Amino acid sequence: MTDFNQIPLRPDLKGQVPYGAPQINVPVALNVNENTFGIPEVVALEIIQRLAAEVIGLNRYPDREFMQLRGKLADYLGFGLAPEQLWAANGSNEILLQAFQAFGGPSSSAISFGPTYSMYPNIARISLTPYEEFEREADFELSADYVAEKIRDSNPGIVLLCSPNNPTGTPISLAVIEAAYQAFDGILIVDEAYAEFSAEESALSLLSGRPRLMISRTMSKAFAFAGARVGYVAADATAIDALRIVRLPYHLSSLTQAAALAALSFSELLLENVAQIKGQRDRIIQQVTKMGLRAFRSDSNFVLVEGFQDSNEVFEKLLERGVLIRNVGIPNTLRFTAGTESETTKLLAELAIMLD
Numbered sequence: 001m002t003d004f005n006q007i008p009l010r011p012d013l014k015g016q017v018p019y020g021a022p023q024i025n026v027p028v029a030l031n032v033n034e035n036t037f038g039i040p041e042v043v044a045l046e047i048i049q050r051l052a053a054e055v056i057g058l059n060r061y062p063d064r065e066f067m068q069l070r071g072k073l074a075d076y077l078g079f080g081l082a083p084e085q086l087w088a089a090n091g092s093n094e095i096l097l098q099a100f101q102a103f104g105g106p107s108s109s110a111i112s113f114g115p116t117y118s119m120y121p122n123i124a125r126i127s128l129t130p131y132e133e134f135e136r137e138a139d140f141e142l143s144a145d146y147v148a149e150k151i152r153d154s155n156p157g158i159v160l161l162c163s164p165n166n167p168t169g170t171p172i173s174l175a176v177i178e179a180a181y182q183a184f185d186g187i188l189i190v191d192e193a194y195a196e197f198s199a200e201e202s203a204l205s206l207l208s209g210r211p212r213l214m215i216s217r218t219m220s221k222a223f224a225f226a227g228a229r230v231g232y233v234a235a236d237a238t239a240i241d242a243l244r245i246v247r248l249p250y251h252l253s254s255l256t257q258a259a260a261l262a263a264l265s266f267s268e269l270l271l272e273n274v275a276q277i278k279g280q281r282d283r284i285i286q287q288v289t290k291m292g293l294r295a296f297r298s299d300s301n302f303v304l305v306e307g308f309q310d311s312n313e314v315f316e317k318l319l320e321r322g323v324l325i326r327n328v329g330i331p332n333t334l335r336f337t338a339g340t341e342s343e344t345t346k347l348l349a350e351l352a353i354m355l356d
């Protein structure tokens with residue numbers, strides 16, 4: 001077989017591998033922080049109806065500016081946001097890529113605080129943006145002083161703060177975000193993919209008067225819409241306009257727009273399971289602590305647990321028992337997504353047997 005050395009691949013991409021959380025068909029999949037509750041039938045029917053209405057017009061390009069969807073996203077978020085302050089793409093990963101294309105690049109730079117979302121370095125690399133990760137403080141927490149100091153010292157073009165943070169679950173307080181914003185002149189991106197699970201106030205409350213602040217969200221997690229690929233961002237209208245320069249034309253298909261509008265029309269129903277999921281998260285924390293393991297503080301729909309002698313062995317054994325979880329590469333830890341009550345029961349039971 002031909003390999004990368006025989007084709008003119010960008011030198012900086014040689015030796016790199018694609019993003020690849022395992023996709024394995026198992027009864028209990030708690031590995032990529034999806035909402036494991038399915039789409040309610042009434043929502044499914046609404047989606048189908050709206051898709052059906054679009055199909056006949058698929059010979060035409062979709063609405064490039066999708067103002068209707070941006071308006072509904074603004075309504076959903078509240079805070080008096082205008083449609084011009086919203087933007088959407090195929091997952092918040094694409095939002096982040098567009099932000100890096102607009103504000104990053106070889107003459108800029110980006111930083112974050114690790115361990116954090118594994119796609120940040122990938123997105124930086126794809127957009128040719130130099131990227132550095134500073135270590136988090138004890139227990140993966142972040143304080144305003146520490147964050148501001150690292151930002152001032154490195155003076156990057158982009159700062160990424162993930163709150164609650166994946167894979168640790170740690171939320172970031174508004175005080176930290178305010179301090180980060182003040183510490184430099186670049187773009188501050190707060191990744192709130194798990195905001196609906198968090199008790200912390202959203203950084204959306206800080207948007208007014210902060211034109212360099214961008215808050216990215218997704219329908220992939222709390223909304224149970226990962227397969228539809230809908231991410232979005234709220235920011236000052238000028239920052240949104242910058243994303244419009246780098247986006248590919250017609251990037252959001254009319255089917256995606258219709259499906260997202262249908263889901264948003266049922267946002268309350270779709271978010272009904274959030275309380276239940278948070279209950280299962282807290283149950284995981286409680287039960288693994290009883291098993292002598294250590295759970296890190298989580299304000300999300302997953303828990304990072306420490307205390308495994310051999311994380312990979314536990315991963316493999318759980319997989320044999322039909323439970324897929326995530327080894328994120330932090331020594332002696334594993335990450336568990338909170339699922340339904342019965343999925344959580346299965347996970348905890350298998351863990352208990354294994355550690356006995």
Ligand SMILES: *Cc1c(COP(=O)(O)O)cnc(C)c1O
Pocket residue numbers: 033090091092093094117162165166191193217218219220221226229230231
């Ligand atoms: C899951 C996740 C996303 C969402 O990705 P999508 O592309 O919207 O599915 C973004 N950021 C973090 C930290 C995540 O964990």
